[in-house]
Amino acid sequence: MNIVVCVKYVPDAQADRTFNEDNTTDRSNVDGLLSELDEYAVEAALKLVEGSEDEVTVLTVGPDGAADAIKKALQMGAHKGVHVLDDAIHGSDAPATSLVLAEAVKKASGGTPELVLMGLASTDGTMSVVPAMLSERLGLPQVTQLSTLEVADGVVKGRRDSDTASDSFEAPLPAVVSVTDQINEPRYPSFKGIMAAKKKPVETWSLADLGVDAGQVGLDNAATKVTSFTARPPREQGEIVTDEGDGGTKLAEFLAKAKLI
Amino acid sequence: MAEVLVLVDHTDGQVKKNTAELLTLARALGVPSAVFIGSSVEAARPRLAQFGAAKVYVVDNPDVTGAVAAPLAEALAAVAEQASPAAILLPTGGVNKEAGARLAVKTGGGLITDATNVQPGDGGVATTQSAFASNYTVESLVTKSPAIVTVKANAAAPAAAQAGATVVPVEVTVSEVAKAAKITGTEAKAKSGRPELTEAQIVVSGGRGTSGDFSPVEAFADTLGAAVGASRAAVDAGWYPHSNQVGQTGKQVSPQLYVACGISGAIQHRAGMQTSKTIVAINKDEEAPIFELVDFGVVGDLFTVLPQANDAVQAAKS
Known part of the structure; x- marks a missing residue:
């Protein structure tokens, strides 16, 4: 079973993330990396192909720097990479991104993929919607936000937890699957993995390579537009007391004064 | 005025507060109609009428x-085809976001998730969201119709406005591919008796x-009377369920009062x-970054400070 893992290159959540003048995410002045939540999808894919001849292809749509996200996944053990790189994609909304991904998944898998794996959400946009959109576009079953995953006899099974219940899902392959950060512990690239990654093939495709018209993607064609962004004013630090045997009482007094109890 | 669809959140016809909030928001955008999935619409109708639903589209399949x-997306698409709505509002949540995502692809409409406000804008529906760990407030415009917006709890105060809530049954035939992914078993989680994390007025985390x-x-x-939350560290250690996790990869909460106990305040949690x-x-550590955010902080051991605070609050209440 060959697996395509779709990953995203995102600005580091630990850095001071901000926006460009055109209200898109600033990806050039903030260090970027493989979205942390995508590491779980890469790990899940590597576990599924372990001990077989099957291959994991890691696919990303993003600017130049997105090659770093592919590199990280290759260092973890993915076999090859595909980078869809085209200036016309800048500012695309989620539906347009899913359109590009759908065409790239088809091309990368020679028609129909056996399994497409994705993370819970990107750490920048945090919408958690691209797996569902990709499933819709590919006409494949969607089994998402799994905290367990097994694939056997052409069927994918897993557990999806909600606030009120844990549901056991299953679907026939091929399918689009996303996994949460509860599913595994992503491996760190080993020295051997880092060296091996340098020799792994990475293809770069343009929109033309995918047969996607530039008029279907990009900022100008997005169905939603950010009209303004405002930095939240920093919170002002209030009173800090050191507990000298009356810390709890003082806390209760604060709550009473603030009319919170 | 165009219709605005609101997906009803209910348990056996008991309509939840978020639905009343969405119907209230929908009235500013057009004529609200509810979309009810299930067989118990008669139990839900009075409340849907009370908050202004002109029609109630019912998918009982x-x-x-x-x-x-x-399947939910296909049902919503069938209703949308009948109603030609200007907007479709859904209570935010995993499945609803994904149904909205599929609907956006099906209809060509624009999708906004986790909105904290929805209102008429210049050239489309305008929304408000938080971004980048809530360090920014972002205003957006949905320029392609229908505007599909998932809305967070407490986005509006529910305001009553009586309407007819006329039931309109909608026949839906779910495609084979949509039926291919199915639930084979469900394990209900034990109820804590505490308020829902994302709706609670007070959260203690x-x-x-806590060392477990x-x-x-x-x-x-x-x-x-608060909900209980947990940091990622506590959840990863197996001390508390993931469904209680507050942070970037858990729940985003915005209560009147948040009490962080033994939480350092990493960006993951602050988000x-x-x-x-x-x-x-x-927190024992006076250098903990959580103190940068607080209105009141106690440098101390939660195992002595919390019980004392608990006693004092109980005494104040009685």
């Missing part, structure tokens, strides 16, 4: 539930500093709670 995205003992956190939460109205923290 065993293939469509609120727990699987693809525990982190690494959440009893003082829970006791204080119960005294305050989920820094829009809380009032923040209080207890």
Whole structure:
């Protein structure tokens, strides 16, 4: 079973993330990396192909720097990479991104993929919607936000937890699957993995390579537009007391004064 | 005026507060109509009427539930085709976001998730969201119709406005591919008896500093009538369920009062709670970044500070 893992290159959540003048995410002045939540999808894919001849292809749509996200996944053990790189994609909304991904998944898998794996959400946009959109576009079953995953006899099974219940899902392959950060512990690239990654093939495709018209993607064609962004004013630090045997009482007094109890 | 669809969140016809909030928001955008999935619409009708639903589209089909995205999206698409709505509002949540995502592809409409406000804008529906760990407030415009917006709890105060709530049954035939992913078993989670994390007015959370003992956190939460949250460190350690995790990869909460106990306040956690109205923290480490956010902080051991605070609050209440 060959697996395509779709990953995203995102600005580091630990850095001071901000926006460009055109209200898109600033990806050039903030260090970027493989979205942390995508590491779980890469790990899940590597576990599924372990001990077989099957291959994991890691696919990303993003600017130049997105090659770093592919590199990280290759260092973890993915076999090859595909980078869809085209200036016309800048500012695309989620539906347009899913359109590009759908065409790239088809091309990368020679028609129909056996399994497409994705993370819970990107750490920048945090919408958690691209797996569902990709499933819709590919006409494949969607089994998402799994905290367990097994694939056997052409069927994918897993557990999806909600606030009120844990549901056991299953679907026939091929399918689009996303996994949460509860599913595994992503491996760190080993020295051997880092060296091996340098020799792994990475293809770069343009929109033309995918047969996607530039008029279907990009900022100008997005169905939603950010009209303004405002930095939240920093919170002002209030009173800090050191507990000298009356810390709890003082806390209760604060709550009473603030009319919170 | 165009219709605005609101997906009803209900348990056996008991309509939840978020639906009343969405119907209230929808009235500013057009004529609200409810979309009810299930067989118990008669139980839901009075409340839907009370908050202004002119019509109630009913999809009563065993293939469509609120727990699987693809059939739900097909049901919503069938209603949308009949109603030609200007906007479709859904209570935010995993399956609803995914159904909205599929609907956006099906209809060509624009999708906004986790909105904290929705209102008429210049050239489309305008929305407000938080971004980048709630460090920014972002205003957006949905320029392609229908505007599909998932809305967070407490986005509006529900305001009554009586309407007819005329029932309109909608026939839906779910496609084979949408039925291919199915639920084979469900294990209901034990009810804590506490308020829902994302709807609670007060949240008391525990982190690494609890060393796995959440009893003082829970006791204080119960005294305050609060929900219990947990940091990622506490959840990863297996001390508390993932469904209680507050942070970037858990729940985003915005209560009147947030009490962080033994939580250092890493960006991962701040992303989920820094829009809380009032923040209080207890931490042994005076250098903990959580103290940068607090309205009141106690440098101390939560195992002595919390029980004392609990007693004092109980005494003040009685």
